[in-house]
Amino acid sequence: MDGVAAEPLIELDSVEKVFTVRRRAGRLRRTRHEVRAVDGLTFQVPRGEMVGYIGPNGAGKSTTIKMLTGILVPSGGRLRVAGIDPSRQRTRLARRIGVVFGQRTTLWWDLPLKDSYELVRRMYRVPAAVFRANLDRCIELLDLAPLLDVPVRQLSLGQRMRGDITAALLHDPDVLYLDEPTIGLDVVSKAKVRSFLREINAERGTTVLLTTHDLTDIEQLCRRVMVIDHGRLVFDGDLAGLRAAADGERTLVVDLAEELPPIEGVPGARTVKVEGPRQWLAFPAERSAAPLVTAIAARYPLVDLAVREPDIEALIAELYAGGGAARRDPGGADPAAPDPLRP
Template identity: 80%
Template sequence: MTEAFIELDGVEKVFEVRRRSGRRLRRERCTVRAVDGISFAVPRGEMVGYIGPNGAGKSTTIKMLTGILTPSGGRLRVAGIDPSRERTRLARRIGVVFGQRTTLWWDLPLRDSYALVRRIYGIPEARYRANLERCVELLDLGALLGVPVRQLSLGQRMRGDIAAALLHDPEVLYLDEPTIGLDVVSKARVRRFLREVNSEQGTTVVLTTHDLTDIEQLCRRVMVIDHGRLVYDGGLDGLHAVGESERTLVVDLERELPPIAGVPGARTVRVDGPRQWLAFPAAASAAPIVSAVADRYPLVDLSLREPAIEDVIARMLESGEGRRSAVP
C-alpha cells in the first residue's frame, strides 16, 4: 500500500431542510444526513470508482473533498490538507469535472477558456503548451478550439472540461459522469486518456459514473455509497458476487425457435420472435456461453448487455449482504 493521498474518518454532512407537513401549508424543519460517518483512504496514484444510486451522497462527498462544502463531523484530508480550511491552496493540486456543470466560459471559444485557465493557475508557458497539445490530440479537440462553449454538444463540452481540469497537472482528479453524452468512439478515447494520465503521471482519480463499463475498464477498486453510508469497498468482482448481478446475452436467430436450453451457466429469461435473452452471472466469462449457442443454434447476431449499476446495488442491498469489504 502506497502513501494515502485522500483520507476520510467518520465524515458526516448534515443539512437542515424545510418540508411540507401533510396537508398543512406550514413547512417543518427537518435534518437530512447526506453523508453518514464515511471512512476510507485512497493511496496516491490509485483510480477508484465511487458509485451509488441517485441521492446516495456521492456529489456531497466530492464537494467536501474539494472544499466546496464543510463536513458536519469527522476528519477529512487531501494531501494532508483540510479542504474546507485551505481551499485555495488545495485548488492548485486538484482537478474537477462536475457532470453537466461546465467550468468553461460559456461565450468564449474553447481556446480562450484554456488561456484563462492558464492565467488563473499561473501555468508556465512551456508547460501549458505541452499539456494543451497533449489534451487536444488525445481528446480530439483540434476542430473545436475556435468554437464558443455554448455551441458545443454535451459530449464535446465534456471532453473540453476534462482537458481544462488537467492543464495545471493536478495530483488528484475528481470526475462526475465523464463519459455522459459521448458516442462509443469518444468514450473509448476518454477512457484511454484517463488511463494514460493515471499510469504515466500518477494522477489519483476518483470517478463517479452510472456507466459500468467506465468502472470495469478503468478501476480496480470500487466503493458503493447508499443513503450516505459506505456499504462496499473492494474489487469489482466482489461487487458482482455480493449483488448477484447478471449480464445478458441477446441472441438473434434465423427463425423463431423454442427457448434456448442446455447452455451451462445461462438461462433464457425472455423470448420475442427470433430474438432471445440469456442471463448469466456478471463475474463469469461470456465466451463459453457464446460458443455453446453458436454451436447449437442458427445465429444472425449476438450482443452483450452489462448490468446497470443501479440494479447491482439494488440486489446487493436487498440481499442484506451489503457491507464493507477489505481492499485486496
C-alpha cells in the same frame, strides 16, 4: 506501483453531512428536519488509483465530492485530500485538484476555447512550458484542434466536456474528480476520453475519482468500485467482488449441433432460455463453469459455448434493493465491520 503500499491521497474517517430542512406544518408553522446526506463515510484512496464512485440519485455522491473540494463543510468526522483540510484551505487545495462537474462548465461561455485555457493558465500560474506541453497533449488525444477558436457557448455538450477535462488538467493536479465525463459523447468520442484518462493515469499517476451512470466507464477504467447508498458505503472492492457480493449469476451460452429440449440434470445450473440449437444456462457467479461444461459435453452434442458475466447494472440494482449488510472486499482499506443498509 504494484507491490508497494501507495500513500493515501484521499482520506475520510467517519465523515457526515447533515442538512437542516424546514417544512410547512400548518398555515403559519414550520418544523425543522435533519437530512443525513452522508452518514459515517470511511475510506481511503491511494495515490495513482482510479476509483469508480457510484450510487443512485440522492445517494450522497455529489455531497461527498463537494466536501472533497471544500465547497461543503462536513458536519462531523475527519477529511483530508493530499494532507489538506479542504474546507479550511480551499485555495491551497485548488492547486492540487482538477474538477469536472457534469453539465456545469468551468469554461468562459463567450470566449473561444483557447482563451479560456489561457485564463486557466494565469489563474493557476502554470509555467508556460508545462502549460504548452499539457495543452498539446490534450489537443492531440481529445481531438480539440478544430474547436480552439470556437466560443464555448457554440460547442456541443460532448465537445464542451472534452474542453472541460482539458481545463481541469492544465495545472497538473494530483487528483481529478470527474462527474459523468462521457455524457453526450458518441461511441468514438467515449473511447477517446477513456483512452485519454487511462494514459494520464498511467503516465502521471493522476488519482481519479469517477462518478458516472455509464457503467461501461467503470468497467473499462476502474479496478476498484465504491457503491454508496443513503450516504453509506455499501460496497468497496473490485468488479469481481461486486459480482460475488450481489449474489449475481453468470450465464453459460451453449450451441448444440441440433435443436433439442431444454438441458436438464446439470447440478447448479438451470436453463433460462432456448432459441433453436442455442441455450442459455444460469449458474452462481462464484462457481466455476468447468464442471458444467464437462457435464453438458458428456451428454449433449456440443458445438460451441461462451460464458457471460452478470450485467453490472443488475448487480448494483440488487445491492440497492437487497437491504442486506454492506459489503466490503477483504482487501479494503477499512477493517471495521460496515453498517447495514438503511431501509
